[in-house]
Amino acid sequence: MDKIDFYCRKCRKSFKMSYEISGNDDAAAMNGIMIRCHTNKCTRVVTLKNFTEGQIIARTDSCGKCYL
Numbered sequence: 001m002d003k004i005d006f007y008c009r010k011c012r013k014s015f016k017m018s019y020e021i022s023g024n025d026d027a028a029a030m031n032g033i034m035i036r037c038h039t040n041k042c043t044r045v046v047t048l049k050n051f052t053e054g055q056i057i058a059r060t061d062s063c064g065k066c067y068l
Contacts, residue, residue, distance in 0.1 A: 011042040025054030
């Protein structure tokens with residue numbers, strides 16, 4: 001697994017955004033990034049604060065999908 005795709009936890013649709021894994025679990029990953037769900041029905045906005053690459057990998061399933 002060399003990339004992680006992000007999905008909305010509420011509507012289960014893709015954020016159309018992915019993250020390339022560097023291999024350092026303690027590295028800060030995408031701090032301050034705001035991700036908005038692109039569907040018309042769901043209006044969620046997720047802001048990633050103080051996330052490390054290890055935390056993102058821990059939330060990822062076997063298919064490479066991370067639900068935020």
